[in-house]
Amino acid sequence: MDYRQIPAIFVADATGLDFLNSVATPVDEEVDWITDGEGLLSWLGQAGLVPSGVLETMRGRCTSAELDEVAQRARELREWFRDFVRKRKGRPLLAKDLRELEPLNQLLERDAQHGEVVAKTADGVTTFELRANRRWQSAESLLMPIAEALARLVCEEDFTYVKACEGPRCTLMFADHTRGHARRWCSMAICGNRAKVAAHRKRVKEQEHG
Numbered sequence: 635m636d637y638r639q640i641p642a643i644f645v646a647d648a649t650g651l652d653f654l655n656s657v658a659t660p661v662d663e664e665v666d667w668i669t670d671g672e673g674l675l676s677w678l679g680q681a682g683l684v685p686s687g688v689l690e691t692m693r694g695r696c697t698s699a700e701l702d703e704v705a706q707r708a709r710e711l712r713e714w715f716r717d718f719v720r721k722r723k724g725r726p727l728l729a730k731d732l733r734e735l736e737p738l739n740q741l742l743e744r745d746a747q748h749g750e751v752v753a754k755t756a757d758g759v760t761t762f763e764l765r766a767n768r769r770w771q772s773a774e775s776l777l778m779p780i781a782e783a784l785a786r787l788v789c790e791e792d793f794t795y796v797k798a799c800e801g802p803r804c805t806l807m808f809a810d811h812t813r814g815h816a817r818r819w820c821s822m823a824i825c826g827n828r829a830k831v832a833a834h835r836k837r838v839k840e841q842e843h844g
């Protein structure tokens with residue numbers, strides 16, 4: 635199925651994991667939302683990682699070949715990071731895990747940001763805020779908010795509660811922020827209901843044969 639026909643999935647409760655979920659099988663066909671440059675722009679917009687004005691500027695400034703290339707790098711980053719997360723979910727990260735994050739640090743090193751003091755007014759009260767602005771000078775800069783989200787995931791998320799959905803054919807991951815950490819499904823709509831229906835069918839069958 636084409637990614638243009640279906641909105642991207644944001645059920646992970648952590649942007650870094652939503653990025654991993656940008657390839658998924660929501661019904662029965664795999665969908666990759668970052669299959670080309672246009673897909674990457676669209677996913678970044680849906681994720682709220684890049685302002686729509688910037689996306690428009692990048693569309694005008696970069697060639698589609700450049701955007702396709704950066705989308706390919708995004709997919710490579712995604713699969714590399716998926717491997718990192720899969721191997722470590724369910725337990726706290728350890729000091730030695732940092733070594734494996736070297737490619738991420740190399741990418742973050744290329745980021746160009748500058749701070750800006752901006753005024754915010756709410757209910758007639760003005761406060762100043764320090765905002766981080768990106769320069770968006772090249773197609774590559776589109777990878778930076780993703781790199782930042784991955785960095786935040788490893789810095790701020792307890793990997794003990796990073797989980798894979800228990801749906802038998804589901805590949806979605808999420809951060810379980812529920813009290814008691816009892817979350818098992820990517821979403822009720824996708825896998826939770828499917829599991830309920832399967833359990834119900836099994837019960838009915840057992841009753842029939844019991």
Ligand SMILES: [Zn+2]
Binds near residue numbers: 799800804805819821
């Ligand atoms: Zn699922």
